[in-house]
Amino acid sequence: MTSPTELVMITSILAMAFRMAAPLIYGTIGEAFAEKAGVLNLGIEGMMLMGASAGFLVGYGTGDLWLGVGAAAVVGIMLGLVMAFFTVTLGAQQHVAGLGMTIACTGLSFYIYRISIVDVGGIPPHVKPFGTIPIPYLSEIPVLGDAIFNQHALIYIGIILIPLAAFILSKTKLGLSIRAVGENPSAADTAGINVFRIRYLCLAIAGGLSAIGGAWLSLSQSGMFLPGLTQGRGWVCIALVVFCNWSPLRILGGALLFGGIDALQLTMQGIGWRVPYQLFLMMPYVLTIIALVAVARRARAPAALLSSYKRED
């Protein structure tokens, strides 16, 4: 028999798993769009941090958290377009350009925060973060209801985005163009698809979504901004796309697994178990490398990933 306290604990871990999964869901959907179009966006970690910073500053300055989310999205889209300028227009090596974006944005996110906020008495400024919105009836389901249907608005939106992204990528003309560009850009070009425009679009989506994932951390999770707030979650998103074998529908399961590992680790630390929590934090990376090896021979990575496209005319 499961005791009532254990049930409460399961609910709490599950709810936490969703909250830890939220930034991963946004970042991973975005990264999936970029990679499907053939661009590995290693700028994602920096874009998340810029989203967290911009989202917080606007949310704090105006008092309107949704304005903060919007600002994060705009900043992210612009950074995505910058990444596209380097990798698509200039044809720079994707991993080098991405790393450059992450280094610059990591510094910039804290730099801008620091020069905009006047420190008052050592306590970092904070906003009252987004609260939870219980969904009528569903949130009353025992155990699961409180975990799944009493969540933050950004989580609901993120979960809805997953099937939407899957639908766009697999069932629409746009999705077909994106996949064609990621598999064989010169054939796509011959077929009349504008390779450059598709890659710009996908990187804008990637930037916008990963920045919203970052804004989740500052506006929904903690209510404040700190340097390095993302703690490498951008890289976890890179791992997740691979772990989900580039299939958008698997993102929910993958993000919940990785988020759940994090939630478990935090809960065990919280109740005072002395576990080497680092081994849990390591899991997403280890699992992804194992998955890469296991599916090495039948991995579904877009064929043109990491290669720039130049029209020879």
Add this chain to the structure above:
Amino acid sequence: MAGFKITVERRLLPSRRLEIAAPVFSILVALVISAVPISLGGVNPIEGYYELLYGALGNKLSLTETFAMFSPLLLCGVAVALAFTCKFWNIGAEGQLYCGGLVAAFFAVNAGGLPAPVAIPLMLVAGFLGGGAWAAIPAVLKVRLKVDEVVTTLLGNWVMYYLVSAILFGPWRNPKTGWPESPIIAESTFYPILVPGSRFHLGIVVSLLIAVAFYIILKKTKWGFELLAIGGNPASSQAMGISVAKQIILAAIVSGGIAGLAGVGQVAGIHYHMKTDLSPGFGYTGVVIAMVGGLNPIGVVLASFLMAVVVQGTQAMHRATGVPWALAEVIQGIILLCLLVGIFFTKYRVRMVKA
């Protein structure tokens, strides 16, 4: 702009002069662009850059500190440049640095009985093997299973970081202070200080020797020729009789080993124990350095020194003017991005012509 259009055509032979001019010009442009965040931070950029240069090069102490920063950056820069030469995209220098530091520290903590002339070379070997072993895994996965090394080397950094953290918070936690630090390494393994009263340690000489070795490998040895050939065209190198798979694994091990030596230097020359924040991202800056240096040994030395000046000087600028220290990363990132534009102009000729 009616009547004009911009044409882009590939240069048949990128000129040598352009290849040197591009990074220099890109760095200057990057410094001009970086003046924007500096002035947004409420500091006159000219004063800011003066503080930066003075803080990095102005007196004996600051100069030795800049060299202490130069050493790990140079090793990481050479490590990345060597791997990139044969198109093994190693962005895992950060993890390899930690692995090298960990293995070397494990040896050095237990090397009490050995005299320094024995202990220090053995520690270097330990660190080299540690970093090399960590780099060998993605290399083997790449050549045997075609697993992309960009992802595996990158994720490997985090695996190694958490492994080091688990060891330092667990079995190795300092029992006296409770800090996540290894015990102090044996005194015989301390890198000798070469300039009294500073942190100018033996590792700086080690890193310069490694840079010289990289030069000799690339310019004078068959192995260097093979790496360049693989980087140029893997398929035809294979046809020429070069064992591409073997050379890539070997290059990855040497690359990781050199990054491991950067970890050794931080342990034995700066901190005297293993710690969780051994590197503030030297491995990632190594990628910037390798690119800015054009994968060329002399270029990498110059680029490492530039980055050391930027990092060390920005700290001084921060102290003098209060501008946030995160500026160092901003400048580094902008330099790399400007360089990518510069590389574009060395490869392509852009002209405005009458339509």
